[in-house]
Amino acid sequence: MDAQREGKFQRILDAAIEAFAESGFHHCQVNKIARLAGVADGTIYLYFKSKEDVLIRVFQERMGDFIAGVSRELSQCKTTEARLRTIVKTHFTYMEQNRSVAIVTQLELRQSDPRVRLPINSTVSDYFNLIEGVIQQGIQSGEVPKIDTRVARQMIFGSLDEATTDWVMARSPRTLTSGIEPMLALFEGALQVRKSETK
Amino acid sequence: MDAQREGKFQRILDAAIEAFAESGFHHCQVNKIARLAGVADGTIYLYFKSKEDVLIRVFQERMGDFIAGVSRELSQCKTTEARLRTIVKTHFTYMEQNRSVAIVTQLELRQSDPRVRLPINSTVSDYFNLIEGVIQQGIQSGEVPKIDTRVARQMIFGSLDEATTDWVMARSPRTLTSGIEPMLALFEGALQVRKSETK
Amino acid sequence: MDAQREGKFQRILDAAIEAFAESGFHHCQVNKIARLAGVADGTIYLYFKSKEDVLIRVFQERMGDFIAGVSRELSQCKTTEARLRTIVKTHFTYMEQNRSVAIVTQLELRQSDPRVRLPINSTVSDYFNLIEGVIQQGIQSGEVPKIDTRVARQMIFGSLDEATTDWVMARSPRTLTSGIEPMLALFEGALQVRKSETK
Amino acid sequence: MDAQREGKFQRILDAAIEAFAESGFHHCQVNKIARLAGVADGTIYLYFKSKEDVLIRVFQERMGDFIAGVSRELSQCKTTEARLRTIVKTHFTYMEQNRSVAIVTQLELRQSDPRVRLPINSTVSDYFNLIEGVIQQGIQSGEVPKIDTRVARQMIFGSLDEATTDWVMARSPRTLTSGIEPMLALFEGALQVRKSETK
DNA sequence: TATGAATGAGGCTTCATTCAT
DNA sequence: TATGAATGAAGCCTCATTCAT
Missing domain, CATH: 1.10.10.60 (Homeodomain-like)
Incomplete structure (x- = not known):
């Protein structure tokens, strides 16, 4: 029942x-x-409750699952490099496999209406925290120099977000996932990730 | 008259x-x-013509001016480093000084309605071309290694865009311009910009 | 069962x-x-049968009981004076003790919808007949001069009804029953009731 | 314009x-x-403002005019008898000539919804004050014995109201105005109006 | 060119009623 | 007999757009 x-x-x-x-x-x-x-x-x-509530719940449910997924994968990563790869890969893969979710996320949810914004922001914050956590971890472990965490997060999320929007808009006929490696390379350069000299 | x-x-x-x-x-x-x-x-x-037309023209007029401004400034830059700085600085400064424009740009323009999307995209493309031009110039001059121009542009624009959204949403109480230097540092790392050994 | x-x-x-x-x-x-x-x-x-049917039955059941009660009491009265007192007293007392019934009666039942009106009217008619009966009895026994029965009934019922509405609306903070004696005096004056010279 | x-x-x-x-x-x-x-x-x-607002304004406008009319006529009356006659006559005449207004007044306005009730009550109060004024004047001039003004007003308004409802419901096929004299006689009896022995 | 009163299509939501269980 | 989830018709109101002045 x-x-x-x-x-x-x-x-x-x-x-x-x-x-x-x-x-x-x-x-x-x-x-x-x-x-x-x-x-x-x-x-x-x-x-x-209302049509707007449907929109909000769409985001909360689907992005909630997505974020939980990323979080789960992250917990098994040993290095910052692996963590960044996980984020980029999961983000692009998920969006590519859920095109409609991506469209809603990239376009429909950018509502300035506070009734929609607020509940959405609180979900997005969870994702932000995840990303910032990875950066901080990197700094603490010495893999990443001391940089502004917020700005770095803005770069990472903004880049992923824009690539997704690009793909959703069909500006680029390419697949989204084909951008994983080049994007990752940019991130590693930006954060000056010291590749695991572990041996 | x-x-x-x-x-x-x-x-x-x-x-x-x-x-x-x-x-x-x-x-x-x-x-x-x-x-x-x-x-x-x-x-x-x-x-x-219509309310939608007003929205489109808002973007075309204001962003048109903005893009022309960036373009003008860029033409006076000698190095990739200077060009990136110009982009970040002009972007953040303009948005900070035109908060309402920023809000409209970051939130209201993400309309999935094709009647709005299409004319907007063509304006945004001009900005994209500008950014991609800077990257290509850098590659040609050897200041930047051969990287995927589109992905690099997605990173640059996405980062600027997200930082602006962050600021618009008042998530960060900081000024937008305070992010210029840290963001620039990230971009330079990402693009591995060889600092002008020009002497 | x-x-x-x-x-x-x-x-x-x-x-x-x-x-x-x-x-x-x-x-x-x-x-x-x-x-x-x-x-x-x-x-x-x-x-x-329907929501409207509930409203109708509320009235029929509760007012039916009320009317039966008045009728019972009336049958034990010897004089017109006593009968009028019974009507006023029972009306006010019942309404005061059943405020919700009173509210429904005074406000909700004034529906112009014929589906509601008709069945209600037929119940109200019983009450009207009761009142008109008292007046006619008075005329026949010589206690009351020959007057228009309908108009007299309109006055009696209208007065009781309005007093009740007044009370329901809380326009008057007084109790409803406190109006019994003054109202009765007015009725006796209006009908010129010859007080029982019976000895 | x-x-x-x-x-x-x-x-x-x-x-x-x-x-x-x-x-x-x-x-x-x-x-x-x-x-x-x-x-x-x-x-x-x-x-x-709304459909409800239309209902409220219907009452305020039409009853406002009606009350103003009664008030005007009353100011020219010399005796309580004349004043009562004015009230009864104007009330019945107006309603008979404005059947639709009467229907709305008698049935549709008995809404328990406070949004409708409140504005209506304040208009009705004006009428109540008018009637109570007549009674008080009568008491002061000695034409009417000292009686409870509110109860007397309840009787007068209630009777007029009920007669009108009766007529609206077409229970009585008679004209409403045919009730003027009998109703007036009842009122005079109820209030024990001393007929102007003035000569 | 400017006005702003009037238009009327259109949509979210409610809620009495039904019916499969 | 009892349930309560599901139905879907129906209506108030908004607001972009028009047009007579």
Whole structure:
């Protein structure tokens, strides 16, 4: 019964992602989400407070999973280099495999409406913390010189984000993942990562 | 007469920037722009095709000026290092001095609606070309090793963009310009800029 | 089994009275009645045809009891004076002791919707007949001069009704029953009731 | 220009009265009022805050006029008898000539919703004050014995109100004005009005 | 060229009612 | 008989745009 409820919740979420990605949040009608999810319009309001709430939850649920995934992978990395690779690789791979999520994330969520912004920001913060954590770890272990953590995070996240937007906009016909290595090289140069001389 | 027309055009543009920055594009009513500009609602439609057109023109006009400015400054730079500094400095300085423009740029313009996207993209492309030009120049002059120009541009623009968003969101209470030097250092590391051994 | 059914019927009725009194018929949701009655939404439809039907039955049941009570009391009165006193006293006392019923009666039942009006009117008519009967009895016994029965009834019922509305609206902080004697005096004056010269 | 605005305001008001009287407030759609008034749906919202606001203003405007009229007439009356006659006569005459207003007044305005109730009550209070004023004047001039003013007002207003409701409900096929004299006789009896022995 | 009153299409949301369990 | 999740029709209101002046 509760599994059924969870199933319908996920179905609406998936439908919303498709719908938002296709039409954009503002142009997408609730009734389209309902149709895609195979439920009645009113049913959506049994699971979500409002259309805006659907948008927020889409982000929280999907990015929450993504961030948890990155976090899990990171915990198994030994070096800063490996950690950076994990971040770039997971970011690009996830977005490439979830194009609609990427579209919603890169475009629809940049809402200045505070009702949308606030809940989203708090989720994004988790990702920021993850990235900043990697940098700090690098500094502490001596792999990375003492640099401004925030600025470094802005560079890393901004670069990943922009590459994703580029790809979403289909400006570049390339795959997103083909950018992993070149991007990584830039990051390593920027952070002056001392490659594990461990031996 | 034409100067008068131009004046009113600019007044509407400025009003729109304030209005969009304050309420967000979708929540801002045309009537608010008109009030701020000191004209009647209908007058706006003598200068712009639609509300969306106002948004597009805001970007084209203001970013057009900005890009022209950057371009002008760049032409006087001798080294890649100087060119990167020019880009970062001009970007941050401009945004800091035009907070409303920054808000509109960072948030409101991320519209998935193709009618808005397309004209915006073509303006942004000019900026991208500028940045990529700097990188290519660096490669040709040997100041920068042979790297993927697009990825490098994604990193540079993405970083500047994210830092600006961060500042707009007031996540960081710092000034935007205080990030110039640290960001520049990252870029130089990333691009492995050979500092002008020119003597 | 039938007693159980009756019990649940009454519980829904009581819940409806509270709910209607609190939120008003149109703003009160069926689901609120259900919650107050401790049953599921759907259960209400096993006992009532529709939400409107609940309103109608509330009136019929509660006012039916009330009218039966007045009628019973009246049958034991010997004089017109006593009968008028019974009506005023019972009316005010009942309403004062059943504030929620009073609220529903005075406000929520004034529906112009014919589906609600008609069944309610037929119940109210019973009360009107009771009052008109008292007047006619008075005329026949010579206690009251020959007057227009309908108009007299309008005055009596209208006065009681308005006093009750006044009290419900909390316009007057007084108790409702404190108006019994003054109101009675007015009625006796209006009907020129010859006080029982019976000895 | 302002006369034009006033004209449209009145046209919407009149349309609303017809519409509310015909369908009832809750069942009447805004679009019906618009059609009857010969304006677009949206135009109504240039003159009124909401559908509820239309209802409130209907009452305030029409009853305001009515009360002003009664007040004017009363000021020319010399005796309590004449004043009571003025009240009864004006009340019944007005309602009979404005059946739709009467329907709205008697049925649709009995809303328990406080947003509607409050503004209405304050208008009704003016009428109450008028009636109570007449009674007090009567007491002071010695035409009426010392009685409870509030209760007397409840009787007078309640009776008029109930007679009007009766007529609106078409329970009585008679005209409303035919009730003037009998009702007046009741009031004079109730208040024990000493007929002007003035000569 | 400028106005701003008027337009009217369009959409989110509510909630009485149903029905599979 | 009882449940309560699901339904989906229906309506108030907003606001970009027009057009008579």
